[in-house]
Amino acid sequence: xxxxxxxxxxxxxxxxxxxxxxxxxxxxxxxxxxxxxxxxxxxxxxxxxxxxxxxxxxxxxxxxxxxxxxxxxxxxxxxxxxxxxxxxxxxxxxxxxxxxxxxxxxxxxxxxxxxxxxxxxxxxxxxxxxxxxxxxxxxxxxxxxxxxxxxxxxxxxxxxxxxxxxxxxxxxxxxxxxxxxxxxxxxxxxxxxxxxxxxxxxxxxxxxxxxxxxxxxxxxxxxxxxxxxxxxxxxxxxxxxxxxxxxxxxxxxxxxxxxxxxxxxxxxxxxxxxxxxxxxxxx
Amino acid sequence: xxxxxxxxxxxxxxxxxxxxxxxxxxxxxxxxxxxxxxxxxxxxxxxxxxxxxxxxxxxxxxxxxxxxxxxxxxxxxxxxxxxxxxxxxxxxxxxxxxxxxxxxxxxxxxxxxxxxxxxxxxxxxxxxxxxxxxxxxxxxxxxxxxxxxxxxxxxxxxxxxxxxxxxxxxxxxxxxxxxxxxxxxxxxxxxxxxxxxxxxxxxxxxxxxxxxxxxxxxxxxxxxxxxxxxxxxxxxxxxxxxxxxxxxxxxxxxxxxxxxxxxxxxxxxxxxxxxxxxxxxxxxxxxxxxxxxxxxxxxxxxxxxxxxxxxxxxxxxxxxxxxxxxxxxxxxxxxxxxxxxxxxxxxxxxxxxxxxxxxxxxxxxxxxxxxxxxxxxxxxxxxxxxxxxxxxxx
Numbered sequence: 081x082x083x084x085x086x087x088x089x090x091x092x093x094x095x096x097x098x099x100x101x102x103x104x105x106x107x108x109x110x111x112x113x114x115x116x117x118x119x120x121x122x123x124x125x126x127x128x129x130x131x132x133x134x135x136x137x138x139x140x141x142x143x144x145x146x147x148x149x150x151x152x153x154x155x156x157x158x159x160x161x162x163x164x165x166x167x168x169x170x171x172x173x174x175x176x177x178x179x180x181x182x183x184x185x186x187x188x189x190x191x192x193x194x195x196x197x198x199x200x201x202x203x204x205x206x207x208x209x210x211x212x213x214x215x216x217x218x219x220x221x222x223x224x225x226x227x228x229x230x231x232x233x234x235x236x237x238x239x240x241x242x243x244x245x246x247x248x249x250x251x252x253x254x255x256x257x258x259x260x261x262x263x264x265x266x267x268x269x270x271x272x273x274x275x276x277x278x279x280x281x282x283x284x285x286x287x288x289x290x291x292x293x294x295x296x297x298x299x300x301x302x303x304x305x306x307x308x309x310x311x312x313x314x315x316x317x318x319x320x321x322x323x324x325x326x327x328x329x330x331x332x333x334x335x336x337x338x339x340x341x342x343x344x345x346x347x348x349x350x351x352x353x354x355x356x357x358x359x360x361x362x363x
Numbered sequence: 364x365x366x367x368x369x370x371x372x373x374x375x376x377x378x379x380x381x382x383x384x385x386x387x388x389x390x391x392x393x394x395x396x397x398x399x400x401x402x403x404x405x406x407x408x409x410x411x412x413x414x415x416x417x418x419x420x421x422x423x424x425x426x427x428x429x430x431x432x433x434x435x436x437x438x439x440x441x442x443x444x445x446x447x448x449x450x451x452x453x454x455x456x457x458x459x460x461x462x463x464x465x466x467x468x469x470x471x472x473x474x475x476x477x478x479x480x481x482x483x484x485x486x487x488x489x490x491x492x493x494x495x496x497x498x499x500x501x502x503x504x505x506x507x508x509x510x511x512x513x514x515x516x517x518x519x520x521x522x523x524x525x526x527x528x529x530x531x532x533x534x535x536x537x538x539x540x541x542x543x544x545x546x547x548x549x550x551x552x553x554x555x556x557x558x559x560x561x562x563x564x565x566x567x568x569x570x571x572x573x574x575x576x577x578x579x580x581x582x583x584x585x586x587x588x589x590x591x592x593x594x595x596x597x598x599x600x601x602x603x604x605x606x607x608x609x610x611x612x613x614x615x616x617x618x619x620x621x622x623x624x625x626x627x628x629x630x631x632x633x634x635x636x637x638x639x640x641x642x643x644x645x646x647x648x649x650x651x652x653x654x655x656x657x658x659x660x661x662x663x664x665x666x667x668x669x670x671x672x673x674x675x676x677x678x679x680x681x682x683x684x685x686x687x688x689x690x691x692x693x694x695x696x697x698x699x700x701x702x703x704x705x706x707x708x709x710x711x712x713x714x715x716x717x718x719x720x721x722x723x724x725x726x727x728x729x730x731x732x733x734x735x736x737x738x739x740x741x742x743x744x745x746x747x748x749x750x751x752x753x754x755x756x757x
Contacts, residue, residue: 137751140670142669142670142749142750142751142754143749143750143751162674162675163674163675163676166669166672166673166674166675167672167674169670169671169672170671170672171672175670175671177754181663181667181670181754183664183667185375185379186375194668194671195671195672197368198668198671198672198673198674198677199672200365242671246672
């Protein structure tokens with residue numbers, strides 16, 4: 081392995097996932113083998129129903145494989161209790177969702193701190209780390225704001241900060257630009273890429289937007305529950321070389337000019353797209 | 364997630380939907396409030412009656428024909444006036460035996476009239492009962508022996524019939540028969556709005572003539588010491604049953620009356636409390652219902668929290684604390700309203716109330732318990748939601 085940490089962050093061998101729906105066995109994943117190393121940046125493409133969401137749930141430890149072997153950060157998923165999976169998820173996975181999934185009545189800093197709450201990090205340290213994460217996404221001046229007071233791009237950046245605050249090994253981004261206009265989406269992607277480069281977090285991007293997917297160094301195409309195309313398959317050199325490469329976006333990213341300047345810029349003129357923050361207190 | 368943080372987050376959630384939280388609490392508020400208030404009314408009644416029984420005098424034995432039971436129809440009495448002397452000889456002190464024969468009569472002074480309980484008694488009442496006079500004197504033995512038409516009035520009777528005029532030495536008529544007022548009792552107050560000052564005492568001999576009877580209703584014996592009460596009870600009953608063969612008599616003490624009243628009013632308190640408890644139960648069902656709605660509405664939030672590393676237990680605790688906070692805050696408000704209601708009832712209505720500390724402790728405990736009991740089901744449901752399913756719900 082070229083990663084100094086040694087082990088791959090994701091190792092899937094012939095993983096399947098099937099459901100029973102009204103006495104009919106539905107196969108969502110029909111045997112996927114996949115290896116993702118630390119610091120990789122890959123896009124998962126495929127039409128809806130191809131199994132990419134199911135793969136995402138499995139990689140995010142939100143679901144268990146029906147058969148096959150799945151290791152996240154070197155740890156076997158099978159045989160673990162829900163509580164153990166929750167702990168592993170908290171320690172190794174960061175999520176970014178299409179609809180942001182922020183608690184609408186909770187301040188930005190408290191939203192970002194939420195993963196640390198479940199890790200048992202104490203109040204002061206938790207806040208410090210959340211503030212640092214918000215500063216890293218360029219929202220250091222928005223700590224006390226609620227998601228509903230912020231634009232869509234800002235909300236998604238809060239979500240990115242939340243995904244990274246716990247220092248995960250993998251960032252799972254499910255259509256992260258789906259609710260943003262193209263410019264704001266590009267800014268968010270540039271931010272994700274910067275963090276991928278600086279922190280060595282593997283980024284798995286699920287999308288059906290080819291322009292977004294084009295930014296990734298590796299692409300996987302799924303169809304009918306199988307991986308039908310993997311740019312790293314065969315020799316495996318694509319993945320390995322990409323890991324050692326710290327210069328982000330030298331090949332794949334077309335509009336790298338958006339990148340760093342926009343991240344630090346507070347006055348990002350992103351229109352509020354799809355404010356679907358989660359109603360945390362809708363009772 | 365630590366419990367203190369779960370509390371803070373639960374408070375945020377409840378504040379976020381104030382109207383719904385308030386309405387949900389209302390059931391518990393009403394339930395707890397009515398438990399506290401009705402138990403206060405029950406215990407107030409009990410305390411009041413007990414005080415008055417105790418106020419009759421100490422070391423008292425009441426002798427009645429038949430079996431003694433509160434609420435049962437009194438047996439027809441075969442006791443005669445001579446039994447006062449007879450029991451006086453039996454207990455060795457005639458002065459410790461009082462008697463009564465009573466009837467409700469209309470009493471007039473000029474154009475004023477009042478309906479009064481006329482008690483025919485003897486001169487021993489002041490020694491046997493605790494019934495102080497405000498003015499004048501009590502009946503004497505001579506009044507009884509010579510069937511003198513004199514009377515001692517309850518304070519309310521004196522006021523109703525004579526107003527501000529001093530009644531001593533004045534005349535009144537009972538069923539057309541003239542009596543002269545020789546004394547007025549001190550005020551003793553009322554029970555449940557019924558005044559105990561609405562009675563008058565006349566010599567038992569005069570009363571028997573007035574009512575056209577030769578019986579007496581009951582006898583009262585004062586024991587010299589507390590220790591002699593038990594022995595004296597048996598002596599008195601034995602003596603009477605020896606004299607009236609085939610008749611039954613009962614001799615009861617204040618302690619026994621208190622015990623009987625206590626168990627009746629205690630039962631009343633429990634019944635009132637249970638009825639109120641049902642409304643608390645209904646309030647709890649309301650909490651459960653709203654929590655279920657809340658879990659459904661917040662499915663996505665639950666999924667997100669799980670995705671961020673919340674365990675089943677974390678989610679369960681979060682929702683359980685919300686339910687318990689709802690019922691506990693509701694319980695505290697209900698307790699406050701219940702106590703306020705009890706104090707107001709005591710002051711502004713004839714109902715005496717007595718807020719029992721145990722009812723407060725019980726109400727608080729029950730409201731926390733209702734939260735746990737009715738919160739567990741929705742909270743478990745929340746905790747068990749699969750994160751994938753939860754996140755998919757949009």
